[in-house]
Amino acid sequence: MARRDDNISYAELSAYLARTAVLEQVQGLLIWDLETCMPAGAQEQRGKQNGALEEIIHSRWIANELGDLLDAVGPAGLDARQSAAIRVARTRRERAVRVPVEIAAEIARVTPETANTWAKAREDSDFESFRPMLERMVQLKRQEAEAIAGDGCHYDALLSEFEPGTSSEEISETFRRLRDSITDLLGRVRDSGKAVPEIKGNFPKSQQIVLAQEIAVEFGYDTSRGRVDQSVHPFTAGSHNDVRITNRVDESDPLDCLYSTIHEVGHALYEQGVDEGLGSTILGTGTSMGVHESQSRIMENQIGRSRAYCNHLYKRMCDQFGTSWISDTNDLYRAVNAIKPGYIRTSADEVQYNLHIMLRFDLERALINRDLEVNDLEAAWNDRFSEDFGYGVDKASNGVLQDTHWAQGGFGYFPTYTIGNIYAAEIMARVARDIPDLDEQVSRGDMSVLRAWLREKVHRHGKVHLPHKLMEQVIGHNPTEVPLIDYLNEKFGALYGC
Amino acid sequence: MARRDDNISYAELSAYLARTAVLEQVQGLLIWDLETCMPAGAQEQRGKQNGALEEIIHSRWIANELGDLLDAVGPAGLDARQSAAIRVARTRRERAVRVPVEIAAEIARVTPETANTWAKAREDSDFESFRPMLERMVQLKRQEAEAIAGDGCHYDALLSEFEPGTSSEEISETFRRLRDSITDLLGRVRDSGKAVPEIKGNFPKSQQIVLAQEIAVEFGYDTSRGRVDQSVHPFTAGSHNDVRITNRVDESDPLDCLYSTIHEVGHALYEQGVDEGLGSTILGTGTSMGVHESQSRIMENQIGRSRAYCNHLYKRMCDQFGTSWISDTNDLYRAVNAIKPGYIRTSADEVQYNLHIMLRFDLERALINRDLEVNDLEAAWNDRFSEDFGYGVDKASNGVLQDTHWAQGGFGYFPTYTIGNIYAAEIMARVARDIPDLDEQVSRGDMSVLRAWLREKVHRHGKVHLPHKLMEQVIGHNPTEVPLIDYLNEKFGALYGC
Numbered sequence: 001m002a003r004r005d006d007n008i009s010y011a012e013l014s015a016y017l018a019r020t021a022v023l024e025q026v027q028g029l030l031i032w033d034l035e036t037c038m039p040a041g042a043q044e045q046r047g048k049q050n051g052a053l054e055e056i057i058h059s060r061w062i063a064n065e066l067g068d069l070l071d072a073v074g075p076a077g078l079d080a081r082q083s084a085a086i087r088v089a090r091t092r093r094e095r096a097v098r099v100p101v102e103i104a105a106e107i108a109r110v111t112p113e114t115a116n117t118w119a120k121a122r123e124d125s126d127f128e129s130f131r132p133m134l135e136r137m138v139q140l141k142r143q144e145a146e147a148i149a150g151d152g153c154h155y156d157a158l159l160s161e162f163e164p165g166t167s168s169e170e171i172s173e174t175f176r177r178l179r180d181s182i183t184d185l186l187g188r189v190r191d192s193g194k195a196v197p198e199i200k201g202n203f204p205k206s207q208q209i210v211l212a213q214e215i216a217v218e219f220g221y222d223t224s225r226g227r228v229d230q231s232v233h234p235f236t237a238g239s240h241n242d243v244r245i246t247n248r249v250d251e252s253d254p255l256d257c258l259y260s261t262i263h264e265v266g267h268a269l270y271e272q273g274v275d276e277g278l279g280s281t282i283l284g285t286g287t288s289m290g291v292h293e294s295q296s297r298i299m300e301n302q303i304g305r306s307r308a309y310c311n312h313l314y315k316r317m318c319d320q321f322g323t324s325w326i327s328d329t330n331d332l333y334r335a336v337n338a339i340k341p342g343y344i345r346t347s348a349d350e351v352q353y354n355l356h357i358m359l360r361f362d363l364e365r366a367l368i369n370r371d372l373e374v375n376d377l378e379a380a381w382n383d384r385f386s387e388d389f390g391y392g393v394d395k396a397s398n399g400v401l402q403d404t405h406w407a408q409g410g411f412g413y414f415p416t417y418t419i420g421n422i423y424a425a426e427i428m429a430r431v432a433r434d435i436p437d438l439d440e441q442v443s444r445g446d447m448s449v450l451r452a453w454l455r456e457k458v459h460r461h462g463k464v465h466l467p468h469k470l471m472e473q474v475i476g477h478n479p480t481e482v483p484l485i486d487y488l489n490e491k492f493g494a495l496y497g498c
Numbered sequence: 499m500a501r502r503d504d505n506i507s508y509a510e511l512s513a514y515l516a517r518t519a520v521l522e523q524v525q526g527l528l529i530w531d532l533e534t535c536m537p538a539g540a541q542e543q544r545g546k547q548n549g550a551l552e553e554i555i556h557s558r559w560i561a562n563e564l565g566d567l568l569d570a571v572g573p574a575g576l577d578a579r580q581s582a583a584i585r586v587a588r589t590r591r592e593r594a595v596r597v598p599v600e601i602a603a604e605i606a607r608v609t610p611e612t613a614n615t616w617a618k619a620r621e622d623s624d625f626e627s628f629r630p631m632l633e634r635m636v637q638l639k640r641q642e643a644e645a646i647a648g649d650g651c652h653y654d655a656l657l658s659e660f661e662p663g664t665s666s667e668e669i670s671e672t673f674r675r676l677r678d679s680i681t682d683l684l685g686r687v688r689d690s691g692k693a694v695p696e697i698k699g700n701f702p703k704s705q706q707i708v709l710a711q712e713i714a715v716e717f718g719y720d721t722s723r724g725r726v727d728q729s730v731h732p733f734t735a736g737s738h739n740d741v742r743i744t745n746r747v748d749e750s751d752p753l754d755c756l757y758s759t760i761h762e763v764g765h766a767l768y769e770q771g772v773d774e775g776l777g778s779t780i781l782g783t784g785t786s787m788g789v790h791e792s793q794s795r796i797m798e799n800q801i802g803r804s805r806a807y808c809n810h811l812y813k814r815m816c817d818q819f820g821t822s823w824i825s826d827t828n829d830l831y832r833a834v835n836a837i838k839p840g841y842i843r844t845s846a847d848e849v850q851y852n853l854h855i856m857l858r859f860d861l862e863r864a865l866i867n868r869d870l871e872v873n874d875l876e877a878a879w880n881d882r883f884s885e886d887f888g889y890g891v892d893k894a895s896n897g898v899l900q901d902t903h904w905a906q907g908g909f910g911y912f913p914t915y916t917i918g919n920i921y922a923a924e925i926m927a928r929v930a931r932d933i934p935d936l937d938e939q940v941s942r943g944d945m946s947v948l949r950a951w952l953r954e955k956v957h958r959h960g961k962v963h964l965p966h967k968l969m970e971q972v973i974g975h976n977p978t979e980v981p982l983i984d985y986l987n988e989k990f991g992a993l994y995g996c
Contacts, residue, residue: 022546023554026524029531029547037535041723042740048520048778049527056521056554225539242540280546 009072010082014281016069017089020060021282025239027053032237032244034112036229043116047109054108061096081283084464088282091164099147107140107409118407119232125397127378134406135374138367141411145368155368158412162289163419165466168365171415174422174481175358181485182354188498189339189351196338197331203254203321211254211320212247212261215313219265219299220451221245222272233346233404234260236267240279243271254317255336256347262304266296269451273459281462288467289413293420294427295454301350301421302428302487303442303450305336312445337495341391343398351488354421355388360403360414368411425484426475427458507570508580514567515587515780518558523737523778525551530735530742532610534727544610552606559594579781582962586780589662596645605638605907616905617730623895625876632904633872636865639909643866653866656910660787661917663964666863669913672920672979673856679983680852686996687837687849694836695829701752701819709752709818710745710759713811717763717797718949719743720770731844731902732758734765738777741769752815753834754845760802764794767949771957779960786965787911791918792925793956799848799919800926800985801940801948803834810943835993839889841896849986852919853886858901858912866909923982924973925956 030050038046060066070093073086096104114133121130141158149157155168213228226238231246238244245264250256270286278284286292303309310333317325317332326332339349345356363380366372372380381400382393393399405413431438435449442450457474471479492498528548536544558564568588576584594602612631619628639656647655653666711726724736729744736742743762748754768784776782784790801807808831815823815830824830837847843854861878864870870878879898880891891897903911929936933947940948955972969977990996 018546019550019553022543022550025543026528026547026551029528030524033527033531037725039721039723039725039740039742041720045520045523045739045778048516049524052517052520053524055517222539223537225537227535227537241543242537244537280543 009069010078013069013073014085016066017085017282018280020057021284022280023053023057027057028237034115035231035235036246040116043112046112050111051105051109055101055105058096058101058104061093066093081464085281085283088463095148099144103140103143103147107144110136111409115404115407118404122397122401125395125401127396127401130401131374137406137409138374141409142368142370155365155412158368159415162413162416163467164288165468175361175418178354178481178485179358182351185489185492186351189492189496192496192498194496196340197326197335199253199255199325199335201321201325203251205249205251207320208249208254208257211316212257215258215316216261216265218445219262219269219447221265221268225272226268234264236264236271239271239285240274243268254321259300259304263296263300266299267292270295270459273455274462275460278462283463285462287461287463287465287470289416290419290423291458291467291470293417294423295458297420297424298428302424305350306442307333308439308443310336311443334495339492343393344402351492354418357414357418359384359388364406364411364414422481422484423471423479425487426471426479429483430475507567508576511567511571512583514564515583516778518555519780519782520778521551521555525555526735532613533729533733534744538614541610541614545607548609549603549607553599553603556594556599556602559591564591579962583779583781586961593646597642598645601638601641601645605642608634609907613902613905616899616902620895620899623893623899625894625899628899629872635904635907636872639907640866640868653863653910656866657913660911660914661965662786663966673859673916676852676979676983677856680849683987683990684849687990687994690994690996692994694838695824695833697751697753697823697833699819699823701749703747703749705818706747706752706755709814710755713756713814714759714763716943717760717767717945719763719766723770724766732762734762734769737769737783738772741766752819757798757802761794761798764797765790768793768957771953772960773958776960781961783960785959785961785963785968787914788917788921789956789965789968791915792921793952795918795922796926800922803848804940805831806937806941808834809941832993837990841891842900849990852916855912855916857882857886862904862909862912920979920982921969921977923985924969924977927981928973
């Protein structure tokens, strides 16, 4: 086509992409609604809605109009943001062009039904009732992966949606080194024989919800641009000026609600912290799930489970629940860092958590690469769990049914949790140099300096930089697993005297 | 173009229209979310989402593809539903073709901001802070009306979206006759000097919400395909298997919450009662707002405020709130039918309610037909109110700011409330012949026979019949205001001995 004026065509391209971005926001709202509000009987209808919306968005990515606009914009005279938008758009378009529209729409259509069946199967702890739907989902995701990957690794085609610029091969190697260190540390903790104090009492739902909301605000969550609801599996949805989080309440364990809230607030702060100018553009959300997860892990673990924060949390919890639930701050610190046997990823401690992830990473990689069938999945899960944790899974809801990800078609997502832990440790090593009195601030519940640091270095950039580029910019080198291993050894070595 | 096989092209047309219908369901969900959940800071972002979705839907209605499909389908061999779908599609397409896409998108874009500003202005009782936004909205709606109407009546172009097949001229004449009778009845009520018992006490929000939910279910609302939330202005949103209602709570007046719930349940039963086969098609919602309103008025007034239902409601309220709030069933019956001075349409009695509507109808008709400017609207409202009610409006939140409709761009909607009252009286006159022991059923809180009757005669048809055609089918003649006048005279004549 004839070469057009770059500025005019960039403005057109930008408008086209912004339109697509807001339609994707609507998709996000449908997911939020599905998990929090939607009546059970609406699942088929919602499937059609998702399918219709997905088809429109998909067709916008593959449209010749977009191709022409991308061709018309020359590299000269573009600023960093414009170049980034074009990079993101090219990648998205390439993926979309490769995936047949029928497959994309079918995935969108079956997802609500699959998620709903999963929720029921988990309640009944009955994998068989979920298996046929999961099989269909895995088939669809394999087709999607193969369409994108061509000759490349199928699993990596899905992974790259969540963590662009990395490979499952690289991740495997990093995870292998990390796993050795963790197994070693875990052995020492077990050998220490040290008992852990437990929280006791009944913690009314309504009080937990109030405290969680207050703590979210203390961490900097802006409720004029978000809201807190309850769902089976806590999550963050939305971007820019509408970033919603959920938590869940266990009346015998307030830490579940509090720490899931702090975790989701970490995600929400990232989205709420993206520069106003990037809002409602295709650069207006976090750059990868690994970086996203680093933000939630910093808040949940590196800050939330620190001795300094426990000083503050102890006071806040005593205000709400009285003083009989634990003896003192130190016992709270030990309780929130307890390393105990358990089946559930989301309630695992910082050490064992990564074993949960590696298990899922290896299984989903095998599923997508056709090295494992859904028929054998439950057995494979149970075998691997026994091997890693030293005891067997007692029921499916504590095993293969515990997570929503696969029911949502989210294959390739799991490794980003541990990548997030790795990034979090790297970032906090840097923060320790830049904010020497952070502990003192945190012990007063003041996160403002840390939040400003994160906003400046990470949040505000949205998708302008690829994850590894952003991390290099923040920490000054390529991230490795070393700071995470050091952090875990130091913290849990001291706690368990090992 | 070449003539294609009718069956194939109808199937294609039907799939095309169904896709549009589910996108319109998504639009409905965004509105529900805006009114119930959306954080205040998200309004601009939501405006962009609405604009993007509206543009897509609009472009689907004006697309050549749809024109070709409509041309390709011949009238031969089509059943009633297929013919109806084509009729609805042709009407929608014609409207859409006439309205420039920029105007439709702009209306969608500004609506959240306008609604939000209205809510704040109403809180502050400050019309001036809302006026500029309302002016912009009126300008846009005038442009829309003029584009549709051509040489015809501008206001009727908007009216026909809510009540196809009627004219503001016809409505004016009916309203004039109705107004004479109502004024006459109202004079006699005032002259009777009869005092009305009042409900006294404090009625906790949580208990009201529980009772309202239970009563919704008693009326037949299916909560597996719906949910109840709170909002400033109660409303029903959605269709088919996802029909949501809202109510609001005043702790000194439980009747507000209860009767607004029953009203919305009437709407919801219509939507939930549409034939499964019409769900998620363009025929899958109520045929007009007048017929819709008849269903809510039957439940709220003809049933809900009947002596028979008050027997049941008295027991249900005593179970929840004890017995000190009123002396007996008869006093409850008199209380829920109190004719008292008041400013607010939604809490007006069945007699004065129609005066509120006629006021709004005349003002909005004048606004759209350029006989009145927004600048003069508050004064025009206040003058007319004094004239009709005999006392002045004390503040804007009790006057021109009380309703959300204009802020949402819903010009042409108001008359359908009184049309609904007219239809409701016609339908119930017929029901009285078909279900002679209805009172006995209602006094036990059993709505099942009435609900089945309404589902069979009205609900299940969705948009298959135009409103006047449907009404003729249900009652056997063209509806008039006479049964409503008879009903009001009989009921309130007896209550006030006049």
